[in-house]
Amino acid sequence: MAMEAITLxxxxxxxxxKKNRALRRQGITPIHMYGLNEDSLSLQADGKELLTVLRAAxxxxxxxxxxxxxxxTVTIVRExxxxxxSGYVQHVDFQRVDVQQEVETPVPVSLTGQEEAPGxxxxxxxxxxxxxxxxxxxxxxxxxxxxxxxxxGLMEIDSAITAGEVPLPSGVTLAGSEEDRIAWIQPxxxxxxxxxxxxxxxxxxxxxxxxxxxxxxxAADSTGEGADGEEE
Numbered sequence: 001m002a003m004e005a006i007t008l009x010x011x012x013x014x015x016x017x018k019k020n021r022a023l024r025r026q027g028i029t030p031i032h033m034y035g036l037n038e039d040s041l042s043l044q045a046d047g048k049e050l051l052t053v054l055r056a057a058x059x060x061x062x063x064x065x066x067x068x069x070x071x072x073t074v075t076i077v078r079e080x081x082x083x084x085x086s087g088y089v090q091h092v093d094f095q096r097v098d099v100q101q102e103v104e105t106p107v108p109v110s111l112t113g114q115e116e117a118p119g120x121x122x123x124x125x126x127x128x129x130x131x132x133x134x135x136x137x138x139x140x141x142x143x144x145x146x147x148x149x150x151x152x153g154l155m156e157i158d159s160a161i162t163a164g165e166v167p168l169p170s171g172v173t174l175a176g177s178e179e180d181r182i183a184w185i186q187p188x189x190x191x192x193x194x195x196x197x198x199x200x201x202x203x204x205x206x207x208x209x210x211x212x213x214x215x216x217x218x219a220a221d222s223t224g225e226g227a228d229g230e231e232e
Contacts, residue, residue, distance in 0.1 A: 007064045007072075008053045013044040020091075029089055033065060033075060035096035043067065051089065054080065060107055062140045065094060074099055076140060097140045104175045105143055106133040111183055113152030117159075119185035125157045128186050134163055135176035142171040151183050160184035 013030055015023055020030045029047045034040035043065070057063050057077055065073050075094035083090055097103050114120065114127040134147055149166055164178025 006053055006057050006061060007066055008045055008050065009066050009068075010043040010045045011068045012070075013042040015044075016042060024088075024090070029092065031092045031094060033067075033073065033094045033096060035075075036098060038096065041067070047089070050092065054089070054092070058108070058145065060105055060143045060145055062097065062099070063094065074140060076103065076105065099140050102137050102139055103143070104135060104137050106135050107144055108133050108146045109149055109182060110146055111149050111151050113150045116152040117154040117185065119154045119156045119159050123188060125185040125187055126189075127151050127154065127183055129183050130181040131163070134166065134174065134180075134182070136168065136172050137175040138172040142169070144169050144172065149182050154183070154185045157185055157187055 010031065013023075015030075023030060023044060024047070027047045028044050029050050031043045031045055031050070032040060033043055053063055054077065059077050062074050062076055065075055067073065073096055075096050077092065078095045079091075079093040080089060081091040082088060109129075109132055111127065111129055117127055119125045120127060136143065136147075147166060147168070149161060151161065154161070161182045161184070162178060163174055163176055163180040163182055166174075166182060168174065
């Protein structure tokens, strides 16, 4: 179960476009609120307070925007724009949500039990994570902060856990594909590379045994070039 909504104090923003740079220099970050068939609002918030909220809420925990002179609104973080060089938060989009209606949102995935998986015994294989988030559907306050996937049941090489096999909390359903592989066991990297080299060498040996000559016109066709070296 997600924590209670975090709050963020905001004000209506009248500074738009390139003038937002002046706001940022003052430690104020432009934000935008939209959704639920209501007019979008250009808002602003204290940059430090906003960062604290973003760290606590992530993309899953509801944030109640307290707009000066208006009603409080429950939202979730949708987009975070950052400076390409410094990484500073430049702008944030919040989407209004109805606390009684389900929303679709990605939830971070973390793995546990990798070392206990029988398929990794004696260095036979390693657990590989294929997806780092799962798309779920739930009411805003039912969205979990993260989903922990237990890998201790992976028995052998190529054993996998798919999204459809991951237990979800009450009130939460899978919104993405059930076939997405969350984690699986694969051979150690060195073994995999050795197998690849052996396979390539084997193919080269077979080609040598055939002793077939490659016609010059076929070679030209295989490269997509004509006899004069120009692309066709």
